[in-house]
Each structure stands twice: as C-alpha cells, then as structure tokens.
Amino acid sequence: MTVTVATLGFPRIGPRRELKTALESHWSGKSDAAALLATAAGLRGQAWARQRDLGADIVPSNDFSLYDQMLDTSAMVGAVPAIYGWKGGPVGLATYFAMARGSQGGHVHHEGCTHSHAHEGEGAPAAEMTKWFDTNYHYLVPEFTEGQHFALSSTKAIDEFLEAKAQGILTRPVLIGPVTFLKLGKSRTEGFDQRALLPALLPIYAGVLKRLAAAGADWVQIDEPCLVLDLDDRDREMLRLAYAELVKAAPGLKLMLATYFGGLGDNLATALALPVQGLHVDLVRAPEQLDAVVAGARPDLVLSLGVIDGRNIWKADLSAILDRVEPVVKAGRNVILAPSCSLLHTPIDLDRETALDPEIRDWLAFAVQKVAELAAMARALNEGRDAVRSTLDAASAAVASRRTSPRINNPAVQKRAAQKDATLARRKSAFAARRRVQRARLNLPAYPTTTIGSFPQTPEVRKARADHDKGVIGDVAYEQFLRDETARTVQWQEEAGLDVLVHGEFERNDMVQYFGEQLSGFAFTKYAWVQSYGSRCVRPPIIFGDVARPQPMTVAWWEYAQSLTAKPMKGMLTGPVTILNWSFVRDDQPRSATCRQIAFAIRDEVVDLEKAGCAVIQIDEAALREGLPLRRGEWQHYLDWAVESFRITASGVADATQIHTHMCYSEFNDIIASIGAMDADVISIETARSQMELLDAFASYRYPAEIGPGVYDIHSPRVPAVGEMAALLTAAANRLPADQLWVNPDCGLKTRKWPEVKPAIANMVAAAQAARTA
Numbered sequence: 001m002t003v004t005v006a007t008l009g010f011p012r013i014g015p016r017r018e019l020k021t022a023l024e025s026h027w028s029g030k031s032d033a034a035a036l037l038a039t040a041a042g043l044r045g046q047a048w049a050r051q052r053d054l055g056a057d058i059v060p061s062n063d064f065s066l067y068d069q070m071l072d073t074s075a076m077v078g079a080v081p082a083i084y085g086w087k088g089g090p091v092g093l094a095t096y097f098a099m100a101r102g103s104q105g106g107h108v109h110h111e112g113c114t115h116s117h118a119h120e121g122e123g124a125p126a127a128e129m130t131k132w133f134d135t136n137y138h139y140l141v142p143e144f145t146e147g148q149h150f151a152l153s154s155t156k157a158i159d160e161f162l163e164a165k166a167q168g169i170l171t172r173p174v175l176i177g178p179v180t181f182l183k184l185g186k187s188r189t190e191g192f193d194q195r196a197l198l199p200a201l202l203p204i205y206a207g208v209l210k211r212l213a214a215a216g217a218d219w220v221q222i223d224e225p226c227l228v229l230d231l232d233d234r235d236r237e238m239l240r241l242a243y244a245e246l247v248k249a250a251p252g253l254k255l256m257l258a259t260y261f262g263g264l265g266d267n268l269a270t271a272l273a274l275p276v277q278g279l280h281v282d283l284v285r286a287p288e289q290l291d292a293v294v295a296g297a298r299p300d301l302v303l304s305l306g307v308i309d310g311r312n313i314w315k316a317d318l319s320a321i322l323d324r325v326e327p328v329v330k331a332g333r334n335v336i337l338a339p340s341c342s343l344l345h346t347p348i349d350l351d352r353e354t355a356l357d358p359e360i361r362d363w364l365a366f367a368v369q370k371v372a373e374l375a376a377m378a379r380a381l382n383e384g385r386d387a388v389r390s391t392l393d394a395a396s397a398a399v400a401s402r403r404t405s406p407r408i409n410n411p412a413v414q415k416r417a418a419q420k421d422a423t424l425a426r427r428k429s430a431f432a433a434r435r436r437v438q439r440a441r442l443n444l445p446a447y448p449t450t451t452i453g454s455f456p457q458t459p460e461v462r463k464a465r466a467d468h469d470k471g472v473i474g475d476v477a478y479e480q481f482l483r484d485e486t487a488r489t490v491q492w493q494e495e496a497g498l499d500v501l502v503h504g505e506f507e508r509n510d511m512v513q514y515f516g517e518q519l520s521g522f523a524f525t526k527y528a529w530v531q532s533y534g535s536r537c538v539r540p541p542i543i544f545g546d547v548a549r550p551q552p553m554t555v556a557w558w559e560y561a562q563s564l565t566a567k568p569m570k571g572m573l574t575g576p577v578t579i580l581n582w583s584f585v586r587d588d589q590p591r592s593a594t595c596r597q598i599a600f601a602i603r604d605e606v607v608d609l610e611k612a613g614c615a616v617i618q619i620d621e622a623a624l625r626e627g628l629p630l631r632r633g634e635w636q637h638y639l640d641w642a643v644e645s646f647r648i649t650a651s652g653v654a655d656a657t658q659i660h661t662h663m664c665y666s667e668f669n670d671i672i673a674s675i676g677a678m679d680a681d682v683i684s685i686e687t688a689r690s691q692m693e694l695l696d697a698f699a700s701y702r703y704p705a706e707i708g709p710g711v712y713d714i715h716s717p718r719v720p721a722v723g724e725m726a727a728l729l730t731a732a733a734n735r736l737p738a739d740q741l742w743v744n745p746d747c748g749l750k751t752r753k754w755p756e757v758k759p760a761i762a763n764m765v766a767a768a769q770a771a772r773t774a
C-alpha cells in the first residue's frame, strides 16, 4: 500500500505577514473588504500550491481563517450571540469582526486585547478569547444559550474547497469537530450544560458534509483534539452519537478524525470504536501510543501518523522515525504520514532566516521544511531508503550535530543547575520576617500604588526601534530616544502620585524576546512570526543550548530610571517559566531542566539589580498557568518544578528586597497552593472584571503575603471612574485584610494609549487615597 503525506493545516498569516497587514489596513478603514478578501485568497492559493509542490498528497482547505477557526465554526453553525444584532442569513464580515474585536458605537475593539469585557454603551464587546489548549494561540470562545438554534450560516468550508478545486487541487477540508466545539464553548444560560445542544448541532455538520461531498470531496478532516483531554462518560457518549450520525451524512465521503497535542490515553477505546474511516494520532507528544493504536485499530482504519513535530522547530531524525513506522507499513496498514498537529504553530519558512548562525540553522525546520521531511520519509517507505539516502544522512548528521555541538553544552551551567542545595530555592527568612524589614525600608503608605511595568508602546516607539534595527538611526540616537521616553514617564508617575514607579519598558520589543536576545543558548529570528491571535504575532526565541546570562540585561536601564526619582523604582524581569512557555524549547532534555537553567540566569539578574540598589523587583510569570499539562494527573509534577524555578530566581536576595510577581489571568482556585508556594512578597493579578471574586481563593487559602488585585481593566480603552475603583478596593478589603492590599491595574499598559492611561492612573491614585482615609 502506498504511503502518502498529509498536512493538517498550514500557517495562514503569510510569509511576510501579508494577512496581518491586510487585516489592520481594513480595520483602520484604509482598504475595503474586497482588497482584504483578495489578499486572503492569494495567500490560500499560495499555501495550497506550495504544500503540493513540496510533496504533500493531501492538502487541507478551510484551515485558513481571517481571524480564528473556532470563530469560523461559530459562523458556520450560526452561533452568533444576540448582542451582535445578527438577523440570520450568511454571517458577513462586519458581524464576524464584531465578534472578534468588538463593534463600533464609538469604539473599535483594539487588537492588543485578549479578553472580553463590558463596554457599557459602546457597541458590543468582543467575544471572550482564551488559550487554544497549551499553545500561545488564542481562540474566540463560542457562546451558547439554552434552546440555541443552529443554522448553516457560512459556506466557507465549501467555498474554499471549490476555490482550491478550481486551482486543480482536490483538498481535504478541515472542520473543528462538534464535540470539541461544544466543549470549548461556554454556556450563557446559568446552570445549562451546552453539551445538550449536540443533537441540534449535528444536522448543520451533516449538511456541510453533504455539500462537500456534492462538491467533490472524498475525505474530510474533523479535528477532535478534546480526545486528548480528561473526558467523562457524557463526553464519550457525545462522541459516539456524533460520529454514528456524521458517517451517515454523505455516502462515500470518508472522515479522518484528527487528535493532537497529546495521547488518547484512556480515550483510546472510545476513539477506536468510532465508525470513522481514518484516525490521526500525535506521535510526537505521545510516541508510546503507536503500538496500542495499531493493535486496537480495525484493519481497514486508515492511520494518519503525526510523526513530525508541529509545535516545535527542530529537524527530525528521519531514520529513527522510519524505524518505527516501517513495521506498521510492512504489516499491510494503510498509513499516512503527517505532522503531529496543524503547522499553524510553527513559522513558515526557514529559508528567509539568512542571518541565523549556519550551524544552528542546520538544526531547524519550519513549516515548509517539515512538509519536505514528510515527503522524503514517504519516498523512503515506498521506494526504499536508498531513494532518499542523502536526505536521510543529512538529517542524521544535523541531529547528531545538535546533540554533540559544543554550542549546546556549557558545563558550568550544567554543574550549577545540578546543585541540589535546597537553600537555593528558599528566601533567607519566612514572609513575616521579610515583611517587617521591607516595611521599615520602603515606608509605603497603606494601599500602596504601582503599575505592572509597561507604558504605551506608541507607533513612535515601535518606529524608532524599527529604524534602529534597519540602521536608519544609530545606537546613540536610539538610546537617547528611549531615555527621553523613560524620563518623561518617570516624571509623569511622580506627578500622578504613584508610590512604586516603573521605567516603562520602552526598550523592549516583547517581554520574552527581549530577554532571549540577551541570553546565551538562545537564537532569535527576523521573520519567524507565529500567530498568537487575530493579526497579532510573536517571534518566539529558540532555546537551543544551555542557558546563561553573559552580562546584566536590565540593570543599566533600572539605574538610569532610579536616578530620576527618590521613589522606589521597580526592577522588571520576565520569569523563567514564562520565558520557557513562550519560546521554542530544546527537546533533548526535559523542559524542567531548561527552566531551571533559565531560573539561574534570571536569578543573577535579580542579584545584580539588588547590588545596584534596587529594593523592589518584579518577576512576571504571566504564562505559568498556560504551561499546565492537558491532563490533570500531570499538573502537580509541572507545578512543582515551575514553582521551584521561580523560587530559585527569587531567592538570591536579602530579606529587605521585596519580590513581586505578576499573573494576568483569572483562575487561581485550582492552583492556589502552588501560587502560595511561590512565596513572593507581593503578587499582582487580573481581577477588575471579576468584581474581586477571584480573591475568594486567596482568602480561603489564607494567602499570607501581599496582593495587588487589578482595579483597572487595561484591555479596554475606557477610563474607570474613581468611585468604581474605590468600590473594587472596598470589595477587596471585605475579603482580605487591608494591610495586605496593593493598588494597581490588571496588567501592563503597552497596548493602551497615553490619553487613556493618564486619567485612568490619576483616578486609580485617587481611589487609593480614598481607601486610605475610609
């Protein structure tokens, strides 16, 4: 049986972020819908042709999206909340983008926002956005109500299939499966479990499948990544019901059920019993499941083996993969080779990275290179390994070079990380004692005020950095520009009456990339953008080797900022867990080991800041929660090493140095013990939208240290009134002792504009003053 190659999805932002440019131009009114749609069609056409030319036999369609594939699914089934004023019929662009970004009524929802929020009287807020499994990609959360009516409201899946067909490519359309779609959504009706909507939803899916079959599709890929999560009996029953129904929808149409981001585990039997014609499994995250899948699968079940890592950028050891796949093929199985998941989570093309060190470059494969790897392996299986001998040898050589390169190994770093000394992860005294000396040193008022770190990254700031990168302005001019921005911001904070100041982070492109660029063991790219949400992208640094900090990274900026004021200036760092979770990480040692190395590097920075005189140091761990494993049984192990890494970072300083941490997500109940174990002196969290309910977790845990519950929803341009923030502080003080409380916004202010920030912070300071005298 011939082995074929499939991809499950391809990056859609475009090799030069053409989609980002087109979207932002359209949103700002500079170009019309036709121009946007033409760019989008061009990108789709390019991606299909490219994958085919690289050797993919099965090319996906409907993996493209103007914003997000979950939002596309909501549009497909007509799950549009009433606030968007949609009257039925096809969901048009205006409704689609209103759900993605909020709608006018004076206010366009800005692209820098990751949350839903209430904009009273300002049109409709955007739908809530949240993390897609354990990735840094965000999807728009579908919303359901009891009695929800569904209707086919977007023919995008069929249209794009026909578009590719007209280009001469018979694609395999991709749909998000109905069970994953419902499970990842939320119910707007109190007490209503949206899973009850499955019977109402299935006819829409069946209708789409019928139309696809009529348009000429032979296979459809249905993604059910929920199959790698902990499921209950009702979920499993839903899967049985859904697929019994859907395989009957269109005679002759075959379904490839795709699972990814983990192993099927205790859902294996459920998956194998579904009457679908093909099953895709992730053999990168869960290589051990291959034997059980093969043993349990019906002989006629087509197996799509996800052997190339869709979540990382390393070249694969092709011969080692062939060793594992060959016996399956020899046994007469019908096998497709594929990436572990959609290639959406990798950058597009390594060939553009001409500035990367050639040795490191040789270790890497982006989306384009990964398809070529698959094609080479398929040829080896079909024609014998000699047919691609040089490719296989080159892959083995690259893997061997990465394993043994002196660039990867730093014995001093390894020795340091191997230390078992428990005092490295322990502050000198317990919190109560630290608090006494910190209070004496800082002498802050009750309800001390501060901000989370960044101030607006204006177009001028971004332009100065781009001009500096291009050589249009020199180092001196760029430094001076940043000093001026910093000085203005420090002076303004003094005038605003804030108690603990920040320098503003103007010198940083991104809170992770900035550090990656200065640490050894990291490589960074010029064009390797990965979509985070909508038009927003990140360039995750690549951690290829042992991590060290050759020299201080932030001390000079801190010293400059502190020289401008007598008030305490916070040192501002990104923590090890967040750097790890927002980077491409080496796969030749456990993530925990890499995290521990980063922890020591950042610890050195903490110590150097203290030496320079810094009394308050914030170590951001915004991504601590998103690193949680998908299976609950694996949580504690992760939390233990993540917290240990944070503690290593924070524990090199004297009792009198106050360590802050910051986390901007709003769920602490299930991990509160680990938050406590971080042993920070102060934690700032996002709470403005939850009316301080979040603090209940801290209260019932009797969290001993200080907390800055956000009182200003920074994701909205709206300026909160003094009374509103004062009421939030009262609500906080009803839950926790007042002497534990700080006053701050939910998160950094980099995506906001100065005309919003200035009055909002002035009001926040006034609210703190009111609380002090209450």
Ligand SMILES: Nc1nc2c(c(=O)[nH]1)N[C@@H](CNc1ccc(C(=O)N[C@@H](CCC(=O)N[C@@H](CCC(=O)N[C@@H](CCC(=O)O)C(=O)O)C(=O)O)C(=O)O)cc1)CN2
Residues within 6 Å of the ligand: 112, 114, 136, 462, 463, 465, 466, 467, 508, 509, 510, 511, 512, 513, 532, 533, 535, 536, 537, 538, 539, 582
């Ligand atoms: N890494 C990371 N992950 C995160 C977050 C985060 O802050 N960082 N926040 C959460 C939400 N996710 C987000 C992801 C991206 C952005 C974001 O703003 N991205 C920017 C790019 C940020 C950046 O790297 N900026 C660089 C490069 C900017 C750029 O595009 N420059 C142009 C030139 C611009 C000019 O000439 O004026 C170019 O290179 O082509 C800089 O400021 O230096 C974007 O897509 O627009 C925001 C939130 C969760 N995950």
Ligand SMILES: [Zn+2]
Residues within 6 Å of the ligand: 452, 622, 662, 663, 664, 746, 747, 748
């Ligand atoms: Zn934050």
